[in-house]
Amino acid sequence: MKTIFKIHPLMIFVSFICILTGMFKDYIYIFLLIIVHEIGHTTGALYFDWNIKKVIILPFGGITIFNELINKSLFEEFVILALGPLFQILFYFILCYLNLDNDLIREYHYGLLLFNMMPIIPLDGSKLVNIMLNRFFNFKLSYTLTIIISLITIILELIYMKSLVLLLILFFLIVKNIKDIRDFKYVFNKFLFEHYYYDFYYKKFKIIKGIRVEKMKKNYRHLFYKNGYYTQKEILKNYFGFEY
Secondary structure, eight states: OOOOEEEOHHHHHHHHHHHHTTOHHHHHHHHHHHHHHHHHHHHHHHHTTOOEEEEEEETTEEEEEEOOOSSOOHHHHHHHHHHHHHHHHHHHHHHHHTTOOOHHHHHHHHHHHHHHTSSOTTSHHHHHHHHHHHHHSOHHHHHHHHHHHHHHHHHHHHHSOOOHHHHHHHHHHHHHHHHHHHTHHHHHHHHHHHHHHSOOOOSEEEEEESSOGGGOOTTEEEEEESSSEEEHHHHHHHHHTOOO
């Protein structure tokens, strides 16, 4: 699938300000840092044959949106996530080697890396938290905890906020978090439906006592036990009310 790069209006506004203030040259390097970061994510996605819907470029980073199943490999998710910061670090080292870095670029490079690792949806840090949680907990609990951690982090940032720019960024992130909360039921049902519709041949196996679909985990096959054993397709068929 063809990758679509979209420049957010806020990024265009910042570009205009940089031209007026004579910082356009530095801004080009900063813009390239963001682009290279997202190229890292997309490179990993293309390697694993993921479908990339679009890449949105913002002043504080980029957002790569995939048109993929929820039940993708956690290992693939981690590799795609890690390649973003890795590409950015390598690019910055190249700038340093060519003596093209300065205090502004250096500050933005490290600031972007640290900011992106904050556990706020949809930043890389929240994705890393979600991957780690899914290693130990069921999908629904992991998703819930990821949202809670994200909201707590936003609240702490608002309490100690000292920048109007940061306030604008946090407003954008708050809107995204509200959307995730609103879509919670849809995402969970999509996760379940994929387990019903597709045949995932995961090596790991989990037995769930009782008919509790909320206990289902990512990258696991499931068997339910209540007065006998039932496959996940049997349970999910009844859950969604499907007929053969």
